[in-house]
Amino acid sequence: MASPPHAVIVGAGPAGCLTAIYCIRRGFHVHLFDKRTPPATADRYVGSDSRSYTMLLTCRAIEALQAAQVQVPSSLMGPLVGGCVHLPNKKTRVFTYTNGNSASYGISRNGLVWYLQRVLLQRYASHVSTHFEYELAKIDDDKCVAVFQSTREGGDSIQVEYGLLVGADGVSSKTRSEMLRLEETRPETPSLTFKYTRNPESYKSFYVSPALAKSSPLYVHHSYVQSWPALNMLLVGMADGSFWGGSKNSELLNATSGAAVERIFR
Numbered sequence: 238m239a240s241p242p243h244a245v246i247v248g249a250g251p252a253g254c255l256t257a258i259y260c261i262r263r264g265f266h267v268h269l270f271d272k273r274t275p276p277a278t279a280d281r282y283v284g285s286d287s288r289s290y291t292m293l294l295t296c297r298a299i300e301a302l303q304a305a306q307v308q309v310p311s312s313l314m315g316p317l318v319g320g321c322v323h324l325p326n327k328k329t330r331v332f333t334y335t336n337g338n339s340a341s342y343g344i345s346r347n348g349l350v351w352y353l354q355r356v357l358l359q360r361y362a363s364h365v366s367t368h369f370e371y372e373l374a375k376i377d378d379d380k381c382v383a384v385f386q387s388t389r390e391g392g393d394s395i396q397v398e399y400g401l402l403v404g405a406d407g408v409s410s411k412t413r414s415e416m417l418r419l420e421e422t423r424p425e426t427p428s429l430t431f432k433y434t435r436n437p438e439s440y441k442s443f444y445v446s447p448a449l450a451k452s453s454p455l456y457v458h459h460s461y462v463q464s465w466p467a468l469n470m471l472l473v474g475m476a477d478g479s480f481w482g483g484s485k486n487s488e489l490l491n492a493t494s495g496a497a498v499e500r501i502f503r
Contacts, residue, residue, distance in 0.1 A: 245267075248404070444479065
């Protein structure tokens with residue numbers, strides 16, 4: 238029996254893990270690389286994780302998970318039924334999603350990764366090789382070989398021959414940068430049209446514990462995506478009762494103390 242083709246996926250985040258499941262279901266043996274440390278083994282992400290950030294799972298994301306036969310537990314996902322806009326005159330404008338296909342869910346990015354990695358290791362252990370704390374060093378396109386270097390001091394290197402190479406390592410992807418470099422050295426081949434740039438704008442994320450969130454007047458709209466256009470701020474309710482959000486508000490970005498942050502929010 239011929240051995241299965243090998244796929245190398247760089248990045249073990251939500252996109253990389255879900256791509257790995259799809260590849261395995263299509264007959265590949267997957268080598269999954271990530272420069273981060275291995276995932277936590279305890280069920281810590283079922284509750285809150287203030288070091289993560291929130292993601293919105295839209296109907297397209299839910300359909301992609303279902304097609305891979307992945308059912309994310311409700312303890313990780315908080316349903317979002319509509320939007321609530323807080324206006325400068327202190328009034329609010331609330332609307333609900335009237336189309337059932339528009340339903341969205343708020344979920345911890347780390348929680349989703351933890352769950353997808355658990356599915357991979359429990360359901361497809363014989364079809365996936367995971368390599369954490371390894372970063373792409375180079376691609377030998379002629380031999381279809383990817384070389385990875387350990388991020389640990391004095392660590393070793395690994396090279397893998399692949400039939401499919403996927404860059405799922407996010408913004409400013411090192412994998413895609415290497416692919417573009419290889420294309421530019423081959424003038425006889427059509428150049429790739431894909432280009433990307435890093436967004437120079439920054440934002441500050443924040444976390445409100447369940448106890449504090451439930452004592453807030455904002456909790457009445459916990460199942461809505463709340464926004465303050467004048468403050469350039471967004472707030473999302475999570476399954477455990479907490480609030481997570483993000484802002485590009487200049488005062489908040491430049492705040493240097495907890496008291497300053499509290500004053501801005503008040």
